[in-house]
Amino acid sequence: MxxxxxxxxxxxxxxxxxxxxxxxxxxxxxxxxxxxxxxxxxxxxxxxxxxxxxxxxxxxxxxxxxxxxxxxxxxxxxxxxxxxxxxxxxxxxxxxxxxxxxxxxxxxxxxxxxxxxxxxxxxxxxxxxxxxxxxxxxxxxxxxxxxxxxxxxxxxxxxxxxxxxxxxxxxxxxxxxxxxxxxxxxxxxxxxxxxxxxxxxxxxxxxxxxxxxxxxxxxxxxxxxxxxxxSGILDEIKGKASAQGRKAVAYATAQIGKPYEWGAEGPDTYDCSGLTSQAWADAGHAIPRTSQEQWKQLKHVDVKDMRPGDLVIYFHDATHVGMYIGDGAIVHAPRPGRTVTITGAGSMPILGVVRPDA
Missing domain, CATH: 1.10.287 (Helix Hairpins)
Structure with a gap:
């Protein structure tokens, strides 16, 4: 054909x-x-x-x-x-x-x-x-x-x-x-x-x-x-992770390669907010389950002030979230058919950044 x-x-x-x-x-x-x-x-x-x-x-x-x-x-x-x-x-x-x-x-x-x-x-x-x-x-x-x-x-x-x-x-x-x-x-x-x-x-x-x-x-x-x-944003981002933030990052990155599944919170599969909420739970700090509630309830910080462990919220309706791990990258569970992976923090439209352990 x-x-x-x-x-x-x-x-x-x-x-x-x-x-x-x-x-x-x-x-x-x-x-x-x-x-x-x-x-x-x-x-x-x-x-x-x-x-x-x-x-x-x-x-x-x-x-x-x-x-x-x-x-x-x-x-x-x-x-x-x-x-x-x-x-x-x-x-x-x-x-x-x-x-x-x-x-x-x-x-x-x-x-x-x-x-x-x-x-x-x-x-x-x-x-x-x-x-x-x-x-x-x-x-x-x-x-x-x-x-x-x-x-x-x-x-x-x-x-x-x-x-x-x-x-x-x-x-x-x-x-x-x-x-x-x-x-x-x-x-x-x-x-x-x-x-x-x-x-x-x-x-x-x-x-x-x-x-x-x-x-x-x-x-x-x-x-x-x-x-x-x-835009030069990475030159401005110099924040250091808190002790809890480091623990949350360690948990999230340890899940790399595990499949995305909607509604899942681990330990074998995750959706985007399931990964971030469980990572912070493992760090000893409970946060809201969904990306929209994470955006509503957690403290907002400027992108230039974010540090590893902070959550980057994406799209105008806060329907996706990843965890900032430093060097301009996030770890996230992308979508069905994909696995937990690392990608650029700016690879999707950023709505804003929130800090669980503010």
């Missing part, structure tokens, strides 16, 4: 992916993608312009998968916290019921004692006493008894109120847990859809086209990194 036939093949593939992208708009139901008939792959490489279009579409698909992955991870993190809150509330309810049972027994014992004294309250029995000393002693006991009775009633009331509040809180947490389970399921479907579309697009390319596409990706990353370095 000639070059024009191959370009037609790539155009067909792009059209298929465009259609899938439209179907994957949030809130739209979709079915699993079916491979289109399409022409067979050609051994004649397509032009760079066609492959650039494919590369752009792949970037968009994997970016959309990253957005959905962040949503999935956020929903999972919330669900974990809500599950823990429900367990905590359940324990409080059990303890509260046990306390209520004890208080009721005490109240029952007080009622039984009153019955044994003829059913008269302490005040009435006190008035019937003719002995002054017995009267004084009884008055003291009566005041103590009244305080105890009031305390018992107050404790019973508070315990019952606490139990009602615990039950109400548990019900609200269950609803939130269910909502986040649904959010996770929706995000999971979107992730699988986007990755499947990307894989189908790449599968339609001939071997030489895949090789050329990989070269174009490398060239684009190198060009961006070179532009970033040519």
């Amino acid at each position: 000639g070059g024009s036939g191959t370009r037609g093949l790539i155009a067909t593939a792009v059209t298929v992916v465009c259609a899938v992208t439209v179907l994957a708009v949030p809130g739209t139901a979709f079915a699993d993608p079916e491979p289109g008939p399409g022409p067979s792959a050609s051994s004649t490489p397509a032009g760079d312009k066609d492959l650039e279009a494919v590369r752009a579409k792949l970037d968009q698909l994997y970016h959309d998968a990253a957005v959905a992955t962040d949503s999935y991870n956020a929903a999972e993190e919330k669900a974990d916290k809500q599950s823990a809150a429900i367990v905590d509330l359940a324990r409080k309810i059990v303890k509260g019921r046990q306390k209520l049972d004890r208080l009721k027994k005490r109240a029952g014992s007080a009622a039984a004692a009153q019955y044994r004294t003829g059913g008269l309250p302490d005040e009435a029995q006190l008035l019937l006493s003719d002995d002054p000393q017995e009267f004084l002693d009884g008055a003291d006991r009566t005041m103590q008894g009244e305080r105890a009775a009031k305390g018992l009633i107050g404790e019973l009331t508070r315990t019952q109120q606490d139990l009602a509040q615990y039950a109400q809180d548990a019900s609200a947490q269950w609803k939130e847990l269910e909502a986040n389970r649904k959010a996770k399921d929706t995000a999971r479907k979107k992730i699988k859809k986007q990755i499947s579309a990307a894989e189908q697009l790449e599968a339609r390319l001939a071997k030489k086209e895949k090789e050329r596409l990989a070269k174009l990706e490398e060239d684009a990353a190198l060009k961006a990194q070179t532009t970033w370095l040519d």
